[in-house]
Amino acid sequence: MPTPYEPPSTTGPGEHRPVYRLTRPVQGRYLGGVCAGLAEHLGLDVRHVRLAFVLASFAGGAGVAAYLFLWALTPQSLAGTAVPGTHDVAPRRLDNESVRNLVVGLGLLVVGGALFAQQHGVDLRLGVLIPLLTVAGGAVLAWSQLDDAERGRWLTRDLGSAGRRVGWVRPGIGIALATVGVVVLATQGRGLAGLWDVGIAAVAVLAGAALIAAPWGVRLWGDLRAEQSQRIRETERADIAAHLHDSVLQTLALIQRKADDPAEVTRLARAQERELRGWLYAGPRGSQATLASAVMEVAHEVEDLHGLPIELVITGDGPLDVSGAALVRALREALLNAVRHGAAPVSAYVEVGSEGVQAFVRDHGPGFDLDAVPQDRFGVRESILGRMSRHGGSAALRRLEQGTEVFLSLPVTATPSQPDAQPDAQPEGQPEGQPEAQPENEGTR
Amino acid sequence: MPQPTSVQPAPIIRLVLVDDHRMFRSGVKAELDESMQIVGEAEDVDGAIVVVAQTRPDVVLLDVHLPGGNGNGGSDVISGSRGVKAESGEPVRFLALSVSDAAEDVIAVIRAGARGYVTKTINGNDLTSAIRRVADGDAVFSPRLAGFVLDAFGAAAGEVAVVDEELDRLSTREREVMRLIARGYQYKEVAKELFISIKTVETHVSSVLRKLQLSSRHELTAWAVGRRLL
Numbered sequence: 316m317p318t319p320y321e322p323p324s325t326t327g328p329g330e331h332r333p334v335y336r337l338t339r340p341v342q343g344r345y346l347g348g349v350c351a352g353l354a355e356h357l358g359l360d361v362r363h364v365r366l367a368f369v370l371a372s373f374a375g376g377a378g379v380a381a382y383l384f385l386w387a388l389t390p391q392s393l394a395g396t397a398v399p400g401t402h403d404v405a406p407r408r409l410d411n412e413s414v415r416n417l418v419v420g421l422g423l424l425v426v427g428g429a430l431f432a433q434q435h436g437v438d439l440r441l442g443v444l445i446p447l448l449t450v451a452g453g454a455v456l457a458w459s460q461l462d463d464a465e466r467g468r469w470l471t472r473d474l475g476s477a478g479r480r481v482g483w484v485r486p487g488i489g490i491a492l493a494t495v496g497v498v499v500l501a502t503q504g505r506g507l508a509g510l511w512d513v514g515i516a517a518v519a520v521l522a523g524a525a526l527i528a529a530p531w532g533v534r535l536w537g538d539l540r541a542e543q544s545q546r547i548r549e550t551e552r553a554d555i556a557a558h559l560h561d562s563v564l565q566t567l568a569l570i571q572r573k574a575d576d577p578a579e580v581t582r583l584a585r586a587q588e589r590e591l592r593g594w595l596y597a598g599p600r601g602s603q604a605t606l607a608s609a610v611m612e613v614a615h616e617v618e619d620l621h622g623l624p625i626e627l628v629i630t631g632d633g634p635l636d637v638s639g640a641a642l643v644r645a646l647r648e649a650l651l652n653a654v655r656h657g658a659a660p661v662s663a664y665v666e667v668g669s670e671g672v673q674a675f676v677r678d679h680g681p682g683f684d685l686d687a688v689p690q691d692r693f694g695v696r697e698s699i700l701g702r703m704s705r706h707g708g709s710a711a712l713r714r715l716e717q718g719t720e721v722f723l724s725l726p727v728t729a730t731p732s733q734p735d736a737q738p739d740a741q742p743e744g745q746p747e748g749q750p751e752a753q754p755e756n757e758g759t760r
Numbered sequence: 761m762p763q764p765t766s767v768q769p770a771p772i773i774r775l776v777l778v779d780d781h782r783m784f785r786s787g788v789k790a791e792l793d794e795s796m797q798i799v800g801e802a803e804d805v806d807g808a809i810v811v812v813a814q815t816r817p818d819v820v821l822l823d824v825h826l827p828g829g830n831g832n833g834g835s836d837v838i839s840g841s842r843g844v845k846a847e848s849g850e851p852v853r854f855l856a857l858s859v860s861d862a863a864e865d866v867i868a869v870i871r872a873g874a875r876g877y878v879t880k881t882i883n884g885n886d887l888t889s890a891i892r893r894v895a896d897g898d899a900v901f902s903p904r905l906a907g908f909v910l911d912a913f914g915a916a917a918g919e920v921a922v923v924d925e926e927l928d929r930l931s932t933r934e935r936e937v938m939r940l941i942a943r944g945y946q947y948k949e950v951a952k953e954l955f956i957s958i959k960t961v962e963t964h965v966s967s968v969l970r971k972l973q974l975s976s977r978h979e980l981t982a983w984a985v986g987r988r989l990l
Contacts, residue, residue: 628906630907662903664944716949
């Protein structure tokens with residue numbers, strides 16, 4: 316996003332450099348980050364820019380003026396983007412230190428300029444100028460607290476204890492400076508005693524004003540807070556109401572209509588419970604394409620198809636790569652078999668560990684013999700056993716005293732994982748026929 | 761979910777039901793067999809503490825989410841009833857029940873001192889055997905809880921304690937037991953699978969429960985925080 320006043324690029328011809336919007340970086344800055352930001356924007360060495368500003372400052376303070384102007388109008392960059400040529404600079408100065416540098420530097424420049432001017436016979440009316448500058452300095456200091464990124468934090472009071480201290484030191488000093496400036500301006504050469512009197516008077520007036528305004532201010536503040544929290548509560552309430560209306564109320568209506576179909580009612584209730592739980596306890600899990608979220612999705616899908624609850628336990632998580640997606644599809648087939656041919660309770664346990672992924676699907680049905688399954692049935696042999704071995708894993712079937720257990724295992728692969736979850740479906744869909752696309756197809760074993 | 765180990769003339773277990781839903785309390789009452797005697801009911805934290813102190817039951821069936829107290833639900837009942845002994849002289853034991861198996865509920869109530877955790881979808885048989893197990897001083901782990909434990913102790917990632925007494929990690933055996941429970945095996949199936957006695961399985965589970973209650977393992981917290989639970 317180039318700014319309209321962007322000057323022609325100074326980098327070599329043919330060399331394409333991404334143009335950065337003019338911002339003030341947080342990292343690698345000494346004062347306000349103006350020079351660093353400008354260097355980044357113009358593609359210049361930050362040292363040259365700084366030197367130019369310093370030199371320009373001696374030309375009647377033009378550099379200082381330009382710096383302040385840019386500082387005030389340039390937004391601070393949110394992300395700490397790396398600034399070319401500043402990697403060797405200390406990452407980030409303490410704010411206090413920057414402020415000190417700024418104050419000392421400005422002070423020296425101003426004093427030097429004033430002495431120079433005075434020597435050449437210009438009457439600067441120092442009695443007025445110095446207090447004015449003090450006031451200005453105080454104002455800058457106080458307002459610098461409201462530096463873009465900090466403004467938000469400051470206003471929302473989301474500060475740590477250390478941050479809170481720093482947050483109030485600057486405005487405090489600023490206000491003190493401004494007050495001193497005002498007092499000095501007001502006492503205009505009447506000596507210390509007069510200053511004292513005026514100071515007392517000023518404090519008295521301020522205290523009186525504060526006393527009068529305090530109840531009003533407190534009430535205003537309180538009202539504002541109350542209104543704010545009220546609005547937040549109302550928004551939350553509206554959100555919850557909207558969600559409940561779209562989910563729970565709809566399901567309840569459906570359940571009433573299907574009251575004579577217990578299986579359907581159970582299925583609806585189960586699906587709704589899961590949805591509600593996901594909404595209430597939504598965590599980082601399930602938000603992106605991870606193995607755990609894929610497994611969860613598949614288990615819920617099978618639950619919905621057959622209305623039989625699956626006790627699913629997942630430990631660990633990892634990115635979903637091609638072989639992981641194969642495991643998930645094999646797991647889906649195993650779950651489908653379990654709910655179709657086995658009996659409740661159906662348990663699934665998926666462990667994503669450092670050595671690989673292991674998955675267990677267990678039902679309490681009568682069990683079956685793999686050798687007795689006809690050769691042309693693809694369910695177990697192809698979708699589970701074959702698929703796992705094609706992807707470098709293994710699968711095994713166990714008959715337990717009560718029920719069957721399918722065991723899927725996938726070692727950690729050295730190949731970089733691809734976040735794409737889909738490619739497995741295409742090449743494998745053909746030889747396996749359609750058993751996966753048609754869950755109603757009984758007897759795919 | 762564990763089932764009754766064997767048919768034996770078991771002593772009658774005195775039970776207190778704590779749940780803020782009257783419908784659920786009557787449902788549980790209808791499901792339990794005659795070997796359980798319900799001696800008291802309560803519907804909030806403060807009422808529960810009073811009832812437990814008065815009736816001194818063997819087992820308290822405790823809902824995790826309860827009104828009153830310090831706002832921590834079931835955990836407040838457990839801490840408020842500390843030191844209360846059942847009529848048999850054993851400490852009063854708590855079996856937590858909840859509609860949700862969200863980790864924060866599980867971990868909080870177990871660390872408060874509950875001997876087990878089951879969800880309200882449990883059937884009558886399983887609930888009976890779970891209560892009996894807890895009354896005997898053993899622990900009741902649902903598959904989900906076993907999964908939490910494996911996750912929290914880094915056991916799924918392959919961390920194993922060198923010494924059994926180590927609080928921050930599971931021993932190899934404990935890990936095997938937890939994994940089998942997570943796979944939906946009942947205690948007797950776990951015992952058969954590992955060629956150990958049911959009593960040994962119970963010992964391992966109790967030891968895991970102790971670790972879960974006492975471990976200061978920072979991952980336990982970090983893990984919960986990572987899932988926005990604390």
